[in-house]
Amino acid sequence: MLPSYELIYETYGTLNSDKSNAILVCHALSGNHHVAGYYEDNPKNVGWWDNMVGPGKPIDTQKFFVIGLNNLGGCHGSTGPISTNPETGKPYGASFPLVTVEDWVITQAHLADKLGIDQFAAVIGGSLGGMQALQWSRAYPERVRHVLAIASAPRLTAQNIAFNDVARNAILTDPNFYGGDYYEHGVVPTRGLRLARMLGHITYLSNDAMADKFGRMLRSGKYSYSYDIDFEIESYLRYQGDKFATHFDANTYLLMTKALDYFDPAREYNDDLNKAFADARASFLVLSFTTDWRFAPALSRAIVKALLHNRLKVSYSEITSAHGHDSFLMKHTHYHNVMRAYFDNVASEFTV
């Protein structure tokens, strides 16, 4: 148990007088509270969903009050393994409890309480964020009108868990991990984190997207006959891994992947997903991407089937995109048209 916790959040737009225009954006594995825009003193730090959220964008901040937060256990300002445990004066490290999607949603509801928001117009997320949005419809059916689960899943497949475990093993076996208490040794398990991210990146892209972008392109035009970088894809992955390892906490990475693995709302109902959504009242938009093999369309269709069983309002689109799981973060005409149309309807239900 944590004695207390803090959540960092950002907001965009203006909360209307009856507080009916609020949208919560839940982040995925490596996301954070900085959803859109950039900071005055750091114009290069653009939010991770800036193409979707902002004035005149599909989630129009001239109509909606949008909240992005960093989840509990994160490493961008909310209480997490890197934070100081007030009882010991040292970072939590390995003693930070594992948190689940269910826990996150409870803490997000507390944040809504603090902001005086009884009911969200919508809760939305992609991937792990979509799981949180789905969980909102179950945990607080009266507190959310629309739920958008994008490139998400009702639970991970064995293959998906397997990828997460390889990523975790890369971190856990890094000599600089020190059982999670690396902070006090003044080191970071960079090698493990880097490998974890490289593996993740491979699974977020499609075979075709990788072939298009890199093919067998060589960095220097010829084979080096060594273990140095030959191919552009190697260079790209190493660069992404290095970049990630400098700003992300390894314990947070472990904890986030575990939250992904554990999410399985049907589990307590003998694997009957229909029953898991029996209490939901929201309207849903479920989206998947044709080349996303990490969170395949079949998983989204399983969500839709359970929602249909419960006679809930739901629309589903399977978006033709070449970019695999990463598609949900990218600008894509049809995807954005669907989102815009849906959010126009959400906005028609309240007065700004």
Place this chain on the structure above:
Amino acid sequence: MSTLDHSTLAAIRPDFAAIAGWIPQGASVLDLGCGDGSLLRYLRGTSKVHGYGVEISDDNIVACIRNQVNVIQGDLESGLSGFESNAFDYVILSQTLQATRHTEPLMQEMLRVGSEGIVSFPNFGYWRNRMNILQGNMPVSKDLPYQWYDTPNIHLCTLHDFETFCHDNKIYILDRRVMTGTSERKLLPNLLGSTAVYRFKRAV
């Protein structure tokens, strides 16, 4: 977005009014090949139906959402595996039957998912179509607005053909409306009607 009001829609699509006449208040409806969601929107107005559409085209998905119609993107030709058995009171296939490839299994799927099925289609036996054929040309008309080389209609049939098909596939026809434009045709329907709407269920 479909901005047409109910009376306009009913005039353009006389099969809509016929279908609405059969559907009781609050029924659950699945509309296969729902286009921009016009029929479901119409039925929401006339019968307060609880409805979903199935549609393959990206543009129509957006149009349905704009019309505030629930829509599930999917290909009818790969069946209705995303839908549970007996999930709907009515499963509708409006002006789409003649363009389906796997027509027979789709009709069976309709009656797995719904208690009753409703289809509307252009009657190929309509006298004007017959005249066209007699004159040596494939018919092109308001109901069949395509040339032979660009038509999506690969399974055209007459009322007589459809009724034989139902009989052979143990499908029991409950009701039928045959129309030309907005006028009903009760006399010699297979000759005088341009559009037919059928309501049917599984024969026990």
